[in-house]
Amino acid sequence: MGNLYGQIRASSSLVNRLKQKLRAGTCVVGNPWLSKSRSFTTTEGHRPTMVHKRSLDILHDPWFNKGTAFTMTERDRLDLRGLLPPNVMSTEQQIERFMADLKRLEVQARDGPSDPYALAKWRILNRLHDRNETMYYNVLIANIEEYAPIVYTPTVGLVCQNYSGLFRRPRGMYFSAEDRGEMMSMVYNWPADQVDMIVVTDGSRILGLGDLGVQGIGIAIGKLDLYVAAAGINPQRVLPVMIDVGTNNEKLLKDPLYLGLQRHRLDGDEYLAVIDEFMEAVFTRWPHVIVQFEDFQSKWAFKLLQRYRATYRMFNDDVQGTAGVAIAGLLGAVRAQGRPMIDFPKQKIVVAGAGSAGIGVLNAARKTMARMLGNNESAFESALRQFWVVDANGLITDERENVDPDALPFARKIKEIHRQGLKEGASLAEVVKQIKPDVLLGLSAVGGLFSKEVLEALKGSTSTRPAIFAMSNPTKNAECTPDDAFSIVGDNIVFASGSPFKDVDLGNGHIGHCNQGNNMYLFPGIGLGTLLSGSRIISDGMLQAAAECLAAYMSEEDVLNGVIYPSISSIRDITKEVAAAVIKEAIEEDLAEGYREMDARELSKLTQEEIVEYVKNNMWSPEYPTLVYKQD
Numbered sequence: 001m002g003n004l005y006g007q008i009r010a011s012s013s014l015v016n017r018l019k020q021k022l023r024a025g026t027c028v029v030g031n032p033w034l035s036k037s038r039s040f041t042t043t044e045g046h047r048p049t050m051v052h053k054r055s056l057d058i059l060h061d062p063w064f065n066k067g068t069a070f071t072m073t074e075r076d077r078l079d080l081r082g083l084l085p086p087n088v089m090s091t092e093q094q095i096e097r098f099m100a101d102l103k104r105l106e107v108q109a110r111d112g113p114s115d116p117y118a119l120a121k122w123r124i125l126n127r128l129h130d131r132n133e134t135m136y137y138n139v140l141i142a143n144i145e146e147y148a149p150i151v152y153t154p155t156v157g158l159v160c161q162n163y164s165g166l167f168r169r170p171r172g173m174y175f176s177a178e179d180r181g182e183m184m185s186m187v188y189n190w191p192a193d194q195v196d197m198i199v200v201t202d203g204s205r206i207l208g209l210g211d212l213g214v215q216g217i218g219i220a221i222g223k224l225d226l227y228v229a230a231a232g233i234n235p236q237r238v239l240p241v242m243i244d245v246g247t248n249n250e251k252l253l254k255d256p257l258y259l260g261l262q263r264h265r266l267d268g269d270e271y272l273a274v275i276d277e278f279m280e281a282v283f284t285r286w287p288h289v290i291v292q293f294e295d296f297q298s299k300w301a302f303k304l305l306q307r308y309r310a311t312y313r314m315f316n317d318d319v320q321g322t323a324g325v326a327i328a329g330l331l332g333a334v335r336a337q338g339r340p341m342i343d344f345p346k347q348k349i350v351v352a353g354a355g356s357a358g359i360g361v362l363n364a365a366r367k368t369m370a371r372m373l374g375n376n377e378s379a380f381e382s383a384l385r386q387f388w389v390v391d392a393n394g395l396i397t398d399e400r401e402n403v404d405p406d407a408l409p410f411a412r413k414i415k416e417i418h419r420q421g422l423k424e425g426a427s428l429a430e431v432v433k434q435i436k437p438d439v440l441l442g443l444s445a446v447g448g449l450f451s452k453e454v455l456e457a458l459k460g461s462t463s464t465r466p467a468i469f470a471m472s473n474p475t476k477n478a479e480c481t482p483d484d485a486f487s488i489v490g491d492n493i494v495f496a497s498g499s500p501f502k503d504v505d506l507g508n509g510h511i512g513h514c515n516q517g518n519n520m521y522l523f524p525g526i527g528l529g530t531l532l533s534g535s536r537i538i539s540d541g542m543l544q545a546a547a548e549c550l551a552a553y554m555s556e557e558d559v560l561n562g563v564i565y566p567s568i569s570s571i572r573d574i575t576k577e578v579a580a581a582v583i584k585e586a587i588e589e590d591l592a593e594g595y596r597e598m599d600a601r602e603l604s605k606l607t608q609e610e611i612v613e614y615v616k617n618n619m620w621s622p623e624y625p626t627l628v629y630k631q632d
């Protein structure tokens, strides 16, 4: 009732009349500020307030909203379970959180990695998103190059790190360890009858920033912004999801203002049971939904992918989306040397980082090489000779004990390695010095890992045009900057980074192009293509088709100029093409079951151009519809 009083104080005579009525008990208010249908009962004397709203309508109503202060029983009574972060806060804690955020604003607003006002821009855009979705997406689409770095990497990382302070209105759903046994019913608290895309995270590895617990929901929101802006998925049909199974981030566990469950992460079968329950719940309510797994720690990323990919429409963006983008870039790097793509299996590739992203890239690169070498068992084996993998403990060889099973195939034979002048655990600089690779690719989450020593060593590369992929996010986690890469290794390199950097002025009118090698070029098209094909699963072939489409998007002239990825300003066009390639492959693999009035038979009759047209016609654009009032 505090809000009610705040507004009413504007008119003293009305205040007195209302106070009398409130003291008397019930008060049906009819005044210029309140709609006639609302009736209020004072909370004095613990009488309840009658509300004629439930679920999100309450959270979006400033009169009734208590935000994180809704108790669990109220959340159940008002269908709010899952619509708020799980940690219930007191009014005092809410105020403390708000004040702490307010005080931090000035410092934080200047804390953007490459843009001093990044966080302030995010707040302004976020407020627009809360007020007017159509306008928000119009702004985002028209200025995607400028604002993708705000709603997505790098700023989204900063947003996640500060989410407990930034949280205002909830967006998306929270399924927590406390909701076990409830998910099948609470999924109906989400107001949309149709959901096409879910991006889900458990917050365990957000970009290269580690375990951010419940605050990781920011990454799911950012990825879905790109689904709307790039793929034209209707924003009413996207759902960001946070599965809060606890956090192992000790700082968050001790922070009284943290919005998530303050307990260590569930593990083993208990963890799996929560994810299983979530998957069953969302696919029961929305059988045709597509679920993108995002930023799960490697320990679970592969296991969950294997567990669900044959039965559910799902994929893991970090493993599979990143792999496709890297393949497209690696093929571009071969072409940038003036060589045909078919020379890819001759490339010597050093990969720093053997987590979900690194191993995903290695597996895909190995398969691509094997296909080019004849697609048989021996080609698959011999492709392994092209990779040297370095993790936190140095070069991985078969001498090492307890190699992660996913990395094991890439462990080099120790005898071979000795012949190459290396040993188990050799440092990255030593490996680069001895191997003289064509490509140095980082997915380590370690900022500056490609140190001066490493880059100096790369100068000895046997390639006519060495390629550096510093793919870790956000900006401060990039393995090196383009300035360092061009100035140390030389002008004649190909450079890509996961987060955007400015091109480098090499002098004499020459530009060192900085490509953004990020899975954002693929995941929106993979999701859209899967949706419009109606495929029940997302096959390796569909993912491969997406990667090849991205590689083919670049002209010969572009790649020779060191431009191996398109400009983000054309992301809607790229996504349309990628989606069409995914659909075509789904039809060829006999997986396409159709979408709405386009059934499988009709789909299979479409020409390539007609598929592209079909995709284009199904992409949502932000336009105001004509509204008409209809009584219940």
Ligand SMILES: NC(=O)C1=CN([C@@H]2O[C@H](COP(=O)(O)OP(=O)(O)OC[C@H]3O[C@@H](n4cnc5c(N)ncnc54)[C@H](O)[C@@H]3O)[C@@H](O)[C@H]2O)C=CC1
Binding pocket: 205, 206, 207, 208, 209, 297, 298, 299, 317, 318, 322, 325, 352, 353, 354, 355, 356, 357, 358, 390, 391, 392, 393, 394, 428, 443, 444, 445, 446, 449, 471, 472, 473, 474, 477, 497, 498, 499, 517, 518, 519, 520
């Ligand atoms: N550009 C893009 O599209 C994408 C970028 N990424 C980025 O990749 C990074 C890694 O992600 P995940 O694989 O999921 O993380 P992860 O934590 O599972 O793996 C990190 C790997 O790096 C290794 N590592 C740590 N210190 C190292 C060092 N000093 N030298 C060499 N290796 C070292 C670790 O041993 C581990 O194998 C993150 O920064 C993420 O933002 C992830 C997905 C897509």
Ligand SMILES: CC(=O)C(=O)O
Binding pocket: 153, 206, 207, 208, 295, 317, 318, 472, 473, 498, 518, 519, 520
């Ligand atoms: C881009 C992305 O998915 C990541 O850095 O995790």
Ligand SMILES: [Mg+2]
Binding pocket: 207, 294, 295, 317, 318
């Ligand atoms: Mg990711």
